[in-house]
Amino acid sequence: MVLENLGRSLDNAIRRIRRLPKVDKDAINALIQDLQRALLSADVKVELVFEMTENIKKNATDTELRKAKRKDFIIKLVHDELINTLGGKPAPIRIKTGKKNVILLVGIQGSGKTTTVAKLAHFYKSKGFKVAALTTDTWRPGAYEQLQQLTKQVGVDCFGDPSEKNALKIAVKQTKQAMAKGYDLLIVDTAGRHKKETELMDEMKKIEKVLKPNEVILVLDGTLGQQAYSQAEEFSKSTNLGSIIVTKLDGTAKGGGALSACAATNVPIRFIGVGEKTEDLQSFNPSSFIGTLLGVPDIEGLVQKVQDAEAMPDPEAVKRMMQGKFTLDDLYTQLKSIKKVGKFQQIISMMGGGNIPDALKDDAEKNLEKWEVVLNSLTQLEKENPKIIKKSRKRRIAIGSGTDYTTINRMLDQYNQMKKMMKQFMQLRKKGKGMPGMPGMNKNAMNFMNKLGKDFKF
Ligand SMILES: Nc1nc2c(ncn2[C@@H]2O[C@H](COP(=O)(O)OP(=O)(O)O)[C@@H](O)[C@H]2O)c(=O)[nH]1
Ligand SMILES: [Mg+2]
Structure with a gap:
């Protein structure tokens, strides 16, 4: 399971509250402490943890007796707060076969961008798109060869120009060429490291401006701790982020950084990366993801039940x-x-x-x-x-x-x-x-x- 530790401790907290004969103030306080401990040890940003748990506490204690079962109601509160932090369910990506679509991936070095380009290429190819990939990374040695190798595995053409040092020129020229060849989805890889961070942000801003992508996706390393927050914040200041892909969620104990990053950017997660292979990409459904973390498999059913009861x-x-x-x-x-x-x-x-x-x-x-x-x-x-x-x-x-x-x-x-x-x-x-x-x-x-x-x- 992705984020096993966080899942285990959240699951325990929820189980504890479910076992209690009655949910009183003490029980709610204990739950809040459990949640705080779980989220903090998964490396969710401290301020965020307190904000989230404060909201849950306020709603759990302030409201007059609910029509729904109180335990269900509280589980729903936890669920809603986590969903809210995750930025909710992403809107469908605005790309269409037969049109000229561009997806731009940004993120720092090592976050998994290049691998994710190949994963996305594989995913959208299977959806019927004529996909090509393009790298504008002029910093990482062998960036073009790496992408070429990865895209070859999924049978997707690769564009780039290893001899050109200007990323913007590559972006403009190669995109034109690719589009002329009749591809309808171009997935663009970018550099993740520069001498100065401001230069990197500047480059992303310019590439976004000339390519006018249908969506800019931030690729975030799921094993990052709290610095994920500021990283995501930086990218969201310079580019118009549409969604996030969190990578390396296979076997990380942390992952809370990704939660924090979503809160920082207010952008939802679209996919998660769960391995190095090109098929290790999963569409992200926040509700079922959280249901798994909380140990409540039918979380959507539970949420619906509470909503129905409340709406009687x-x-x-x-x-x-x-x-x-x-x-x-x-x-x-x-x-x-x-x-x-x-x-x-x-x-x-x-x-x-x-x-x-x-x-x-x-x-x-x-x-x-x-x-x-x-x-x-x-x-x-x-x-x-x-x-x-x-x-x-x-x-x-x-x-x-x-x-x-x-x-x-x-x-x-x-x-x-x-x-x-x-x-x-x-x-x-x-x-x-x-x-x-x-x-x-x-x-x-x-x-x-x-x-x-x-x-x-x-
Ligand atoms: N376990 C795991 N490794 C990944 C995942 N995504 C990328 N990687 C690895 O992370 C490293 C950096 O990936 P790369 O795509 O080169 O990152 P970039 O610098 O952002 O382009 C590589 O060794 C990848 O195999 C993932 O979802 N899970
Ligand atoms: Mg790369």
């Missing part, structure tokens, strides 16, 4: 709605909760998913403030029986709330749409017809509704 609508509100007592106040409360946990969406999808009027979703946030003012100008009778709001009442409300007819009409329209939808749902349910035309009504939602029906006798 307030049964009282659902009951009122089911009895047709859906008031303007309810509409407002539900819209307000969209911002928080998507409760409203949850209710909607339980009631028929696809039927939610888009305008309602789109406008909800924008309208909330306005609606609040309008609602404050309504009498209780009007809130409970919005149909009595006719012209003269509208005039009074508009003046009282300082809004216009359009706002009031829109709010009433949306209220009516919702109410209609619920009525339809109730009729279908009474007829026992299941949910034709209600794509969002899945089995879980159906069970939930049936349970509610029993509990509340509707």
Whole structure:
């Protein structure tokens, strides 16, 4: 397993908390200490460790009792914080077969750039790209031969000019040549060492400018400790980094440096290198990676479970709605909760998913403030029986709330749409017809509704 030590200690920490009969303040403090110890010994930057664990502690202790199981909730907190640090899931790389694509690799000497060029060439070739590699490294003796040898193993053509000392000239000229030959993906290797670091950064900046790559990838040595942070920071200042590849994660005890580097650049990891061979490259999925580290194989399932539990609508509100007592106040409360946990969406999808009027979703946030003012100008009778709001009442409300007819009409329209939808749902349910035309009504939602029906006798 990659990062075995970190994984083992995180796994132990999580196991400990799972074994406890109840998660109290002491348990949370103990977990925080365990996490700190684990992350620090994996060489995650100290400040970062404290920031991460502080966030976890705050969320674990501050929030009122959760609907989800507290242990699951806390595991999810740890997961979320780690994911956040790792920069999340990378967006798909923006390259397309048939177009002229360039990927530029940067990183210091020895980080594994040249090897990674060959690994990427192999990977994208298998995806149907016509791949070529190019080296602009004029510093490492034999850089061209090294790349040539590696790319030969994967059957990919190699460009470069060992006699030219100007990296920028090589970049421009060789790219032109390669593109003229009909390749649609050029993976560009760069130098990793210079007399002065500023010169290296300058060279990268210029190469990026002339090649306009689809993505600049920082190659980072996973065995690096805390200096990974400043290294990544330097590169992200001079180039427009799109993602990171962490190499040598096979058999390193550390690897926390890579976590720190992601935090420094705010850039996600795209692949990890797990060996010297050209096939030793793995796509990186932060969630499952962290699940493995935490010893929770189905971490995505757990996260989903917590999210679902958190998003469960307030049964009282659902009951009122089911009895047709859906008031303007309810509409407002539900819209307000969209911002928080998507409760409203949850209710909607339980009631028929696809039927939610888009305008309602789109406008909800924008309208909330306005609606609040309008609602404050309504009498209780009007809130409970919005149909009595006719012209003269509208005039009074508009003046009282300082809004216009359009706002009031829109709010009433949306209220009516919702109410209609619920009525339809109730009729279908009474007829026992299941949910034709209600794509969002899945089995879980159906069970939930049936349970509610029993509990509340509707
Ligand atoms: N174990 C292991 N070694 C690697 C990995 N990636 C690169 N290396 C080795 O790291 C050394 C430096 O790699 P190289 O590609 O020349 O780095 P560059 O200076 O950045 O171009 C070589 O010995 C590679 O075989 C990896 O993922 N795992
Ligand atoms: Mg190299």
